[in-house]
Amino acid sequence: MMNLAWKEIKKSKVRFLILGSIVFLVSLLTFIISGLANGLSQDNAALIKDLPNGQFYMDADADETYNLSRIDNSTMEKLLNNEKDATALSIQMGFLNDESDKQQSVAFVTSTDSKLFPHVKSGEVILDRSMEDKGIKVGDTLTNNQFSGEFIVKGFVDQTKFSHAPVAFINIKNYKEIYRVNEMQLVFLLGGDSSQEFAGLQSFSKQDFLNTIPSYSAEQMSLNMIVWFLVVISGLLFAIFFYMMNVQKIGLYGILKAIGLKTSRLFRIMWAQMIFITVPALALSIVLCQVFNRIAPEGMPFSLTMETTATLSLVFLIIGFIGATLSGIQIKKVEPLQAIQQGEM
């Protein structure tokens, strides 16, 4: 079958190049914003996001705010004893003073014994690796104004942040001293689901719990809204572009129909052109995004996984297909007779 779609693109390079460039720019912007959204999300809640699937529980009276939650010790003990994959944990924002007495903002995290969180002895701390960039090394001694002793840095863990602060894993005893509390805030039930209810506790899926983190949902909602706006805009771009092209080609379509070309083939030409434009534009965007990922400044939270890239690319293709198809409804309506009665194209 003659490749009319490609022949037209070759003959009208500028026209298609313009659309391709716009799709490229919109998709690049979408990928970058999506990367930033994901990066910020990691920066805000990697500690929680990177946990395997499971169910969080907090005090039912905590008004869905984890740092107001105080789980009664007897309830916690019962839960930990009955559920072998349960872990109690607490998270609080705080400060550590480094050896030069400079304050470093951290998220203190403590937990009962669990394979999900590093085991830390009293007087020890394990930090997120980003603290290494701030000059902190293994063996350094750190202090906290509310803590009577000192913390010795035992090691670093990768990509473990909470509320945009590096996580500092400390022992329960030390945590209780710093925050003057006796109860833990949360229980995480590995592999649990919403069907498991416990008296006095409110249950949250991982995503629900993430949404209770102040700023997380607001931040993600705004960025995701921009991403989806851009996706919709790209769909509209396709619809408008092909609409304009189709309006210009109504005469041609009519003649092609008159000589016997099937309407379905005219649609296939349009879809093929949509793919010819979108695929290279997306490929270029993906490559540039990966380059951006490598050259982005250290502090810029950027994370674009292959899964997100593939999903967005697929969404772009589907949106492009829908946009082009909607504009192509005109093709279906074209009567050969109209075209014949028109002048030369």
Place this chain on the structure above:
Amino acid sequence: MMSIFTIDKVKKTFTNGEVKEEVLKGINLSLAEGEITALVGASGSGKSTLLTIAAGLQPASDGQVLFEGKNINAMNQEQIRQIRASEFGFVFQFAHLVPFLTVEEQLMLMLDVSDSTLKKTEQKREVNRVLQLVGMDHRKNAYPPSLSGGEKQRVAIARAIIHQPKVLFADEPTASLDSKRSKDVMALIRELTKTLNITTLIVTHDEEMLSYADHIIKMSDGLILQNENPELVGRA
């Protein structure tokens, strides 16, 4: 001469709001194989409407359009499309060539549309042969914008006959051409009609072009007024 195309009591009424206008008032006409039938008449006489109904480009309000004994007017859109693609050829007032295809590709497309069974090399050979027939083989790699009006119309004629149609419909094929080119184009249509034994129905308002036709049908106000060969035509 054998007739492969018969128009039987064809009427066409256009409705615009509450106003009904009868453009064709019961036309009877037979087209003979290998001959050119020219429809002439004043503007609004219904000649172009008759040609487009005959070509299956619009339905008649009443009557039959019989091609090889089958009523086109009773067929669905896909059946009519198939007939248009494989059995009919079209030449219009403007060449209406595909702007992004070369002359050769215009003809290859028509073979493709008509589901030609020829192999690619045979198709190319056939295209060359037909381009030679219309004197356009030297421009086979040219794109439409670089062709003159006469050259475009020659390519349009080549496209109309490349798939060896049984019927050729030509609606004012010389209207956009000057006198000399008009004569060349009409001479070409006549030559091809005779050599390829095509049945040709042509609409023209140019009296000079009538000398190339075998039969002349004069139309006025939706009726056939006069036919130089009464055997072929009935009256409404």
